[in-house]
Amino acid sequence: MKVKIAGIFVGILTLLLELSTSAEGIAAGFDQSIHNEVKSKQVTVVSIPGLSFMELRPDQLVELPHLRRLTELSAVGAMNIRTSSRTMRDVYVSLGAGAPSVGIAEVQAFEAKETRQGIRFSDLINRYTGCCQEEKSVEADAVLVPDITRLQRANENQAYGTGTLGELLKEYGVFRSVLGSSDLGKRSGIEEKKLRRYSPLMLMDSNGFVDKGVLGDDVITVVVDRPYGVSTNYAQLRSLWEKRKLSGITLVELGDLYRLYMDKEHYNEERFTQLKGQVLREMDQWLGQVVAGMTEEESMWIFSPEVNSEAARAKAYLSPILHYTNDSRGAILVSESTRRQGVVTAQDFTSSLLKEFNIPVPSGLMGIPLSYMGKNDVLAGLIREQCSMQMIYRSRPLLLYPFVTYEMLVLILSLMYGLWIKKRQADPGNLEGRALPWRRSVRTLLFSLPTAPAVMLLMGWLVVPLTTKIGIEGTMGVLTAVFIVCTLLISVVMEKCRLSTAMIWLGLGNALIITLDGSTGAHAMKYSILGYDPMIGARYYGIGNEYMGVLIGALVLGVTAALQRRHGDGQPALRGGGLDGIVPLLVGSGKMEASPRLGAAVSPAAALLACGAFLLVTACLAAPSLGANAGGSLSAAVAFGVAGAHCFAGERWRELRLGRGAALLSALLALGLGALWLLNSADSPTAFARESHVGRAFHALHAGHFDQIGQLIERKLRMNVHLLRASAWSKVLITSLIVMAVLVLRPRGRLRLWQHKYPYWMYGFSANMIGAIAALLLNDSGIVAAATLIIFVAVPMQLLRLQELETST
Template sequence: MLFILCYGVLAGWLGSSHAYAQSVEKGTDMLASPHLVVLMVPALGFEDVKKWMDGLPEDIQSHIQLAGMTMRTAGRIDWVNNLFTLSTGQFAEGPPLWNGYQLPGETIIHPVQKLRELHSKRSGLLLTADQRPWGYLGETLQNHQVFTFALGNSDTRHMMRRMGATLIMNSKGEARGHIGSTILTPAPYEPGDWRTDWDQLSAELETVWNRQPRTLTIVELGDLWRIEQAYDKFKRTARLSQIYKEKWLSEWQTWFVNTVQHLLAEQNRSVTIWVMTPAVSKEAKARGQLLAPFLTWHPGQQGGILSSATTKQTGVVANVDFLPTLLAYYGLSVPSRAYGEVISLQETLEQAGQEGQTFFASFFDDLQYLFVIYRTRRIIISVYLLVMIFLLIATACYWWFSKQYWGARIVQVLIGTVLVSPIYFLWLTPLIQVIGPYRWIVLLFCSAFVTSFVLYHLVSNLWFLTLIGLTNTLVILFDLWRGSVWMRRSFLGYDPLIGARFYGLGNEYAGILLGSSLLAVTGISVWLSRQGWLHRRRVKGMLVMFISVFYLLIIYSMAAPRLGTNAGATIAALLTYAVSLLFLFRLKVSWRYLTPVFGLVVLCLAGLIHLHLQGEHTHIGTFVQAAQQGDLQTIGEILTRKLEMNWRLIKVSLWGKLFTTALMVMGLVSFRLRRNPLYKHYEEMAQHHMWMTGFRTMIIGAMTILMVNDSGVVAAATTIIFLTFPFIFLRFNRHSIRTGSAPPGLA
């Protein structure tokens, strides 16, 4: 195990260089001013933003706050669904063929009148999950005397695209603005036949600011979208597309600098500028760069990196945070049922002691690391799961059909390789930046194989499995208590780009933690039983107390708001660990002892719930608040989402195939054992039933975590590998390996 610990120290040093997203002390919030301009730039990616920012003067960069925004919606990730998610603060799905607003003399696919007809005929179509109509943001701002205005469009030669006005429409589907050609100029030799008229845009903004005391102006700069639609369809025009993009970014940069300098010269006017996009470019999407740029500027704010309580990751915010942040900007209350939280400054240039260009360069490097992980995740996880499924079937077949077990040592070492591999998923991730995914997966298995081989030759079968389970448990707990620095960038960790999970204990490692802890406790109990110590009442009582504390530590780590905050894993662990203690040590249940234990459990649960309600925003806290308010609809949505997600994953995911394969192998092996002539010996070994009780407990844990967790099949699959592989491993005891005879039973 010294090899594993030394490797962990080295990996921790490597990982620390990429721990940019670690939790830091919250900084100053974004400053508000009477006038807010939101520059909506469809088809904008982070590579474009990096080029654009590199040319900005240092005095402007030092007041920029930046983050990547997720684009998760209730349906597919596209600009329509993302716009409705941004404007409602909930994961939404817009109507098909949505295309903005109707202007006199224009024919649009989905005009306002059609929208009203749909609203009257099918009211559910245009309502969010809590029955708040689309247009909530615009209606709320209008009721609080905030003047809203939309400018610009993303029209092309063949299609009209009106995105900006969607954000500020009211409940009637109406919005003020000039979304025709007001800020455009004809350009017959450029993409889409139109381009932004920067002088006219400045004039329109001045008009809005002069006429109204408090304003929100959405400016849709659709030039990048027009370029992409015109040229990105064919490889031969890619270079021409890039030339137009660079030209436009330069024009936009010049206009931005001039506008900022003009605002700074006018001492009596305060304006804040936000930059965002409802959809990244096709090029960014193809490269796995699925975070939309979100940028703010105000002359009085500190430059830095943004975050929110939704993600708890520096530099990453959620699209559902947009509405709460916009309402908070104008001093308006945030709806209690909004999914997001207010975006705030997390790390500043002053804290880092760097200039803007150097500071933001490290942020872009960290984003690039995140994009590489996302781009290669599917390949690595697919290969990893296919190898596990193949090894599971191959080892079971080898045990079933082989009469001589000369190669069983290799089989056992390979099983150990699979069980050790989750640790290296935590440690080796930074190396993906210097080696490709296939080399990375080879390195993963080689590292795990060497560890398994060395450990196999140092200890007995019993301690081989026990130490692997204990090491997995302790490493995961260590990472949780230090802020999940390894897990948040692990291929088996959570995925912030698609908004699946941003912090805490991911479902993959929740299952690994549950399964490995049960394997470790079972192994220790079997060893103590063999030594005859469990027959001593005092030793048995001390062991039960020690394991109870160990289990409570894991449960707290799973549930605490600043640690795991995984409700499904917590529920599964409570039930599974209780069953483990009762049946592993044959505890007698009586009301004398059951009542205080039940009271202690209730007290602990109450304490954890209080932490979630009083502390930071968490999913558990949201669920508890819904239960307190009798919000059956929200609770129903959560439960429905869990069922739908699990059923979909079972049908199409490799995790579902691993789970079902493991169950089938377990059934076949158990059936063969009962038909084996040596069944009598197996029955004698099973009377001790320590191992079998531990394995049955793992089945309970896997089934429970499957039912109570969204993506529960993932957690169930990682739990059950610590059941199926050790179960097969123990078919090959070392005496039978040396003699070449059939294995008599459990080691």
């Protein structure tokens, strides 16, 4: 029977691992049965490597009338182009694949007529791939990627591999052309050139072909006083662009700004500024000519695949993206992938290009086609928003990482302090051994650990107004001071309170603040140091794993502390045996006989209120319009279910043997999974208006796309292994576990004593430990969630120990 239950539990756990994604959809296959009629439309995509929002500031746009007009009329957004190497080659490959991908510096595109060591590139690609054997010939003006196999091998784990966008465009009859490059110089032989020809990787098909393109010397001209002695031949680019075909997409790369920043070290500041202004004015003039030549059936996208080094140093990593048509009247780009006005993903851009031609977006692509919302002064608002995001990104290493180190130091020092005090008290010759020096200071430091998350969250309301008024640097200083002062003040107040009272305030206070913020748009979490960061791109909405761990741990602690306070602090309520060691802490109270007083201590109203809070928070985590955290909702179901069973289900469930414990955990996971399914199904009212990544994962699974499950599990395991090695949060988790182990094992028998003396505390600790394990297993970055959750076990245990030392004097 136990084996059967364990098998069921493992099966459900495996299914949950497959379904709970952080911020990514599950890839699915092409639906070959869908073939809508493609629009007869021409789309121009202008790529400007090196462009950032720093070039779109009002003082810069004064001298760029056409670009200024475009920012006023277009739908404008800020696109996340973060890749592993932050280079445009990765971005182009990712746009072509519809998913994050990697490029290879040596894998570039060439015109078919070009040669290397006397061999035409059309012959070279045939040698490598054999893809031209059945064709008559390759068109001389085609563009191809001879080393496509190397690129495919580097991205073999992708759902569709490289070239997804180009393959779909080709399948639906959309003509693809690429004009321009960012080559560093103009020399006689292909071997001598410093090539930067990555833009065709965006539109190539799965064989590495683009229908037409001009990348080499025909689109650049020799200008001796320009970077690398060359400049874009704008007249030739315009002539080639005017020959575009309808029902086609033309990608134009303007490389002068990129070349200028690549050669920046050779110029003084004055000369560099002069050249930059000249480069931008030439681009502006060309854009004005292109806009004047557009018809009603055409649209134009402008974006940057790589921001310049100056913007990168300022952490302004988001790339400007504009969409213009002749009937544009100014708007902001909106993405359901991010749910933040103006912030979009590169994958959304890929899906939007497919939508331009009425090509169905395959269910496995992560991006959602962009929409627009009419709004005035969009660019200024986006620049302010990016400043706030820059501040958060830059503040993390200055505030969050030192705080993580501070957490570890406080836990270790408080443990050592307790051991030292115990040794002094045990010395019969020490007349002052019973004194507790620095007790209040140590307790205050411990209280600061569960206080800090709430302070960090509330600080999010200050970021936007402060950044607008005093800038990024000033805001960072003010927030650091506010954090330190507020955390210490609250900790001092909590230290003066009764322990159970302080834990009630900190536990329920954290939970209430996080739930209210998450239910009202998560404004504070968007700008919290402990929240999510659009610059990183791991999560854009809902409740992130950091605060998910805080929410679960704090609510369990607050409820069990309230029950312990109601029952009587330190009043024995259990009689009978118990198991020493850490195992009972993980799986329950051990075999004990509950006294009648324990059952009577919890009124039906209190039980109903606590269970209602547990259900409400679980629903908030699961709802697509609120928490949208699948792993978090399942972890909450486990932690809250164990806490509820211990506190309210009677004597039978307080004794969780292996079989009964496995059955309970399986039931809780199944209930959590069912809630996720109901809240994220297409027919659910909560998912009707806004579908999350969790809902898309369920739909893909329901459609029978199982081929990506193995990759999903592998990615989740790889992410946790990486975080275990690299993340500071893993060190917090390990430190907390060591401290807790010492507390329950020295002296032997303390756990049994605490089970008698603090039953509800122990129920909360047990539930939070199991919840931390669930969070670790059910989330991509489970290390982070487990580390923030475990603080609400380690700190109360330390405080209980110090309280015992105090009462023993």
